Amino acid sequence: MPKSKFDKIYADLRNRIETLEYEFNSFLPSENELTKMYSSSRATVRRALAELIRRGYIQTNQGSRVRIIYEPVERNIFKIGGIESFKEAAIRNGFSYGTKVVRLEKVVADEKTAERTGFKPGDELYDVCRIRLVDGMPLILDKNYFLTSVARDLTEEIAKSSIYEYLENELHVKIMTSKRRMTTELATEEDRRHLELADYNCLAVVSGRVFNGDGIQFEYTESRHRPDYFCFEDTATRKKFSGR
Amino acid sequence: MPKSKFDKIYADLRNRIETLEYEFNSFLPSENELTKMYSSSRATVRRALAELIRRGYIQTNQGSRVRIIYEPVERNIFKIGGIESFKEAAIRNGFSYGTKVVRLEKVVADEKTAERTGFKPGDELYDVCRIRLVDGMPLILDKNYFLTSVARDLTEEIAKSSIYEYLENELHVKIMTSKRRMTTELATEEDRRHLELADYNCLAVVSGRVFNGDGIQFEYTESRHRPDYFCFEDTATRKKFSGR
DNA sequence: GCCGATTTGTCCGTATGTATC
DNA sequence: CGATACATACGGACAAATCGG
Numbered sequence: 001m002p003k004s005k006f007d008k009i010y011a012d013l014r015n016r017i018e019t020l021e022y023e024f025n026s027f028l029p030s031e032n033e034l035t036k037m038y039s040s041s042r043a044t045v046r047r048a049l050a051e052l053i054r055r056g057y058i059q060t061n062q063g064s065r066v067r068i069i070y071e072p073v074e075r076n077i078f079k080i081g082g083i084e085s086f087k088e089a090a091i092r093n094g095f096s097y098g099t100k101v102v103r104l105e106k107v108v109a110d111e112k113t114a115e116r117t118g119f120k121p122g123d124e125l126y127d128v129c130r131i132r133l134v135d136g137m138p139l140i141l142d143k144n145y146f147l148t149s150v151a152r153d154l155t156e157e158i159a160k161s162s163i164y165e166y167l168e169n170e171l172h173v174k175i176m177t178s179k180r181r182m183t184t185e186l187a188t189e190e191d192r193r194h195l196e197l198a199d200y201n202c203l204a205v206v207s208g209r210v211f212n213g214d215g216i217q218f219e220y221t222e223s224r225h226r227p228d229y230f231c232f233e234d235t236a237t238r239k240k241f242s243g244r
Numbered sequence: 245m246p247k248s249k250f251d252k253i254y255a256d257l258r259n260r261i262e263t264l265e266y267e268f269n270s271f272l273p274s275e276n277e278l279t280k281m282y283s284s285s286r287a288t289v290r291r292a293l294a295e296l297i298r299r300g301y302i303q304t305n306q307g308s309r310v311r312i313i314y315e316p317v318e319r320n321i322f323k324i325g326g327i328e329s330f331k332e333a334a335i336r337n338g339f340s341y342g343t344k345v346v347r348l349e350k351v352v353a354d355e356k357t358a359e360r361t362g363f364k365p366g367d368e369l370y371d372v373c374r375i376r377l378v379d380g381m382p383l384i385l386d387k388n389y390f391l392t393s394v395a396r397d398l399t400e401e402i403a404k405s406s407i408y409e410y411l412e413n414e415l416h417v418k419i420m421t422s423k424r425r426m427t428t429e430l431a432t433e434e435d436r437r438h439l440e441l442a443d444y445n446c447l448a449v450v451s452g453r454v455f456n457g458d459g460i461q462f463e464y465t466e467s468r469h470r471p472d473y474f475c476f477e478d479t480a481t482r483k484k485f486s487g488r
Numbered sequence: 489g490c491c492g493a494t495t496t497g498t499c500c501g502t503a504t505g506t507a508t509c
Numbered sequence: 510c511g512a513t514a515c516a517t518a519c520g521g522a523c524a525a526a527t528c529g530g
Binding site: 248249250284285286287288291305306307308309 | 516521525526528
């Protein structure tokens with residue numbers, strides 16, 4: 001539920017847009033009208049608008065009014081969003097889900113895995129490999145490495161439900177930032193063994209390095225998706241400032 | 245070049261971080277110190293910081309200081325960022341580039357292409373198909389549709405250099421928002437004919453719908469990438485407000 | 489474990505610039 | 510040209526989390 005004021009405004013506007021109360025290609029009330037409607041300052045309204053822009057609901061243009069560019073689409077794909085666990089994503093997309101733990105063991109990072117994962121050689125890690133079932137179908141092969149010093153005492157039981165819930169609620173780890181990278185890679189023997197790839201000889205791979213509040217990378221994650229059930233969405237706006 | 249004040253602060257801080265003056269896992273000066281350093285208000289500093297967060301340079305945590313989480317990486321991959329043309333992206337990544345125009349013709353959208361592209365049946369479109377060469381290698385098959393009413397008088401000459409430059413500088417089209425979607429798809433006969441796919445039977449596909457300042461979608465674009473040269477990067481932060 | 493100082497998060501009101509209509 | 514609307518910027522206030530003594 002929305003906590004802060006800007007979040008209430010954001011959630012309310014988003015809701016009105018999604019229910020088509022404000023329809024595609026029409027205009028939102030002006031910022032001044034919105035400040036009155038929500039009895040807030042213009043800065044707060046603008047913050048909510050900024051979030052709607054980032055999510056592709058509206059677009060703004062100095063001098064003209066705020067235009068709605070949201071159109072409803074079917075939600076029949078397993079889209080991925082911010083940092084969230086598989087369980088959270090499955091619930092958000094309205095699917096039944098399950099997890100099969102293939103492997104859970106302690107390893108020490110060698111030179112090669114360190115290079116690939118962002119850890120240092122010698123770091124002690126949990127090596128977790130799981131299969132994600134959506135509506136009974138094995139769609140994702142999840143390979144994770146966690147620093148044992150942060151993700152203490154991982155068990156199969158935890159890996160089967162939700163490691164993130166355990167980290168946040170039990171160990172009080174602050175999960176902050178995730179740098180992700182999406183690629184298309186050739187399927188390995190392991191992929192083929194666990195997923196039903198049909199004609200595809202490739203997978204959609206999302207790999208990421210996750211940082212906690214202390215700025216240490218405590219996880220490397222690699223989600224290997226069956227291509228026909230994978231989709232990543234994004235909204236880009238013409239940059240208003242110096243490029244990256 | 246930076247125009248606004250917040251942009252100057254953003255560009256300066258980003259530069260200091262990239263040159264490792266502020267190094268990985270150390271802290272930025274506090275917001276109060278930064279307001280003094282840049283003789284600005286806290287709001288302006290915070291806006292610059294927000295952008296640095298979004299780009300994965302720093303992470304913040306209420307109560308503790310702003311931590312740098314940027315680590316330099318090799319730029320040997322053709323990464324894609326915001327809305328930018330192929331030409332802009334190639335220059336940013338420091339590659340030589342070329343374009344071969346395979347097809348440029350007027351078509352009228354039928355039911356099926358309308359469904360796929362987001363246009364309406366009956367819309368008159370330019371159907372453009374180009375091959376993108378990076379360092380001489382054909383890496384991307386670019387298929388674009390433009391509303392002829394917006395992208396008037398397209399020529400092969402323009403398609404060969406930069407359609408975006410033409411739209412912005414000649415036709416003064418405001419390119420605003422792009423809703424993109426990344427998938428992995430089976431290669432078609434056309435893909436195989438134009439790209440050197442080797443073992444891969446799939447491609448990384450980025451498709452997008454692009455809107456101008458008037459809120460009309462004037463372009464549908466589909467970039468079909470050779471998997472071994474494709475990579476999309478992204479930074480996610482734990483959401484502080486209602487999910488999407 | 490408590491307390492106070494520091495730091496970031498949220499919010500408000502106002503003023504000025506600039507593009508659009 | 511004037512009115513409207515969004516963009517940028519400033520300064521102040523209080524809340525909430527963190528950290529060190």
